[in-house]
Amino acid sequence: xxxxxxxxxxxxxxxxxxxxxxxxxxxxxxxxxxxxxxxxxxxxxxxxxxxxxxxxxxxxxxxxxxxxxxxxxxxxxxxxxxxxxxxxxxxxxxxxxxxxxxxxxxxxxxxxxxxxxxxxxxx
Amino acid sequence: xxxxxxxxxxxxxxxxxxxxxxxxxxxxxxxxxxxxxxxxxxxxxxxxxxxxxxxxxxxxxxxxxxxxxxxxxxxxxxxxxxxxxxxxxxxxxxxxxxxxxxxxxxxxxxxxxxxxxxxxxxxxxxxxxxxxxxxxxxxxxxxxxxxxxxxxxxxxxxxxxxxxxxxxxxxxxxxxxxxxxxxxxxxxxxxxxxxxxxxxxxxxxxxxxxxxxxxxxxxxxxxxxxxxxxxxxxxxxxxxxxxxxxxxxxxxxxxxxxxxxxxxxxxxxx
Numbered sequence: 250x251x252x253x254x255x256x257x258x259x260x261x262x263x264x265x266x267x268x269x270x271x272x273x274x275x276x277x278x279x280x281x282x283x284x285x286x287x288x289x290x291x292x293x294x295x296x297x298x299x300x301x302x303x304x305x306x307x308x309x310x311x312x313x314x315x316x317x318x319x320x321x322x323x324x325x326x327x328x329x330x331x332x333x334x335x336x337x338x339x340x341x342x343x344x345x346x347x348x349x350x351x352x353x354x355x356x357x358x359x360x361x362x363x364x365x366x367x368x369x370x371x372x
Numbered sequence: 373x374x375x376x377x378x379x380x381x382x383x384x385x386x387x388x389x390x391x392x393x394x395x396x397x398x399x400x401x402x403x404x405x406x407x408x409x410x411x412x413x414x415x416x417x418x419x420x421x422x423x424x425x426x427x428x429x430x431x432x433x434x435x436x437x438x439x440x441x442x443x444x445x446x447x448x449x450x451x452x453x454x455x456x457x458x459x460x461x462x463x464x465x466x467x468x469x470x471x472x473x474x475x476x477x478x479x480x481x482x483x484x485x486x487x488x489x490x491x492x493x494x495x496x497x498x499x500x501x502x503x504x505x506x507x508x509x510x511x512x513x514x515x516x517x518x519x520x521x522x523x524x525x526x527x528x529x530x531x532x533x534x535x536x537x538x539x540x541x542x543x544x545x546x547x548x549x550x551x552x553x554x555x556x557x558x559x560x561x562x563x564x565x566x567x568x569x570x571x572x573x574x575x576x577x578x579x580x581x582x583x584x585x586x587x588x589x590x591x592x593x594x595x596x597x598x599x600x601x602x603x604x605x606x607x608x609x610x611x612x613x614x615x616x617x618x619x620x621x622x623x624x625x626x627x628x629x630x631x632x633x634x635x636x637x638x639x640x641x642x
Contacts, residue, residue, distance in 0.1 A: 257466030257467055257468050257485060257487075258466060258467050258468070258469070259463050259466060259467075260463075260465070260466075260467060260515065260518075260519070266453050266457075267438065267441055267453070268438075269457065270441065270452075270453045270456045270457065271437055271438065271441050271507070271510075271511045271514075272511055272514075272515065273456050273457065273460060274456060274504075274507060274508050274511055275465065275508060275511030275512045275514065275515045276463065276464030276465045276486070276490065276508075276512070276515075277463050277464070277465050277515060278460035278461075278463060279460065279461070279462055279463035280460050280461060286460055287463070288460075290457060314467045314469060314482060314522070315467060315482065315518070315519065315522040317518060336529075338480065338526060340482075340522035340523075340525050340526040340529075341525075342518055342521055342522055342525060344430065344434055344518065345430075345431055345434050345435070346438075347438045347441075350431070351427070351430070351431045351434070356427070358423070358525050358528060358529065359423070359424075359427070
């Protein structure tokens, strides 16, 4: 843990191919010694089960601080994201994908804020 | 919230002082916790505002990034997706987290830093290198923004929990603990009053009893005195008679002696 903190932690991505490629080019991709990548490319053949398992695996990994997930994919595993809402680390960020614009009303975190702010404040 | 909901304590002066101290402590704690809750709430709102701004900004940045990816693909003419995915080795951008402290609540602050070399230095070497550079820049910007957003979001989640627990504690102190102490205090006071009344009554009763006893003793004494006096009267009469007889004898003796015993005149006076 201490060593991992000294080395810095990773950012994981669960997203469609273009999103993953973009972030990988940004330089966040890493394959560890067990040949486990810190990203998951989701295409139309990827089952919800796989996404869920991958998400859970990322949540358990100690060297991951932030998980980026496309919002349309987050929608598919919303039940999993919502269950461990109270755990701040790793931080799960929902990002827009190329063909799905960002909808703040669907965001797990922003939905929590809904009770505190009226709709026009959200904009 | 019945009248019975109080601390099980023996109602004594000591317990009352103790209870008073506890009540004062609870009131102080309540005001402090309230202040903490306000500080957290304040920060929470700030963060929420920032999150909303950052999320909107993120939409634009991601759009730019996605567009530059399309541009790069178009410029290079080949689909480099697979080669990028396969060539992952080591992360260049990593995060470090520090801890920020707000009213005793620790919030993580993520910082990004770069180390190592760019694995994709040669991607797009043949064509579209400029677009590729722009693409990398755009995504780096997006990553930086997302790291900032992650900081805000983690803080948001932690603060949300902290605010909730603090509010719960404030309410618990206000609506459960303080009333319970007050009830206990009231109970102790009422018990003490009751005890005092009992004590007073007891003292009264004792006084009454004592008075009766005293009166009785007095009366007995009085009657005894009366009896005594009656007896004394008889005695006195007898005494008087005796004294008279004695006196007569003494006079007779004195009359006999008085003239021939002049030397002892002084003594006679005493």
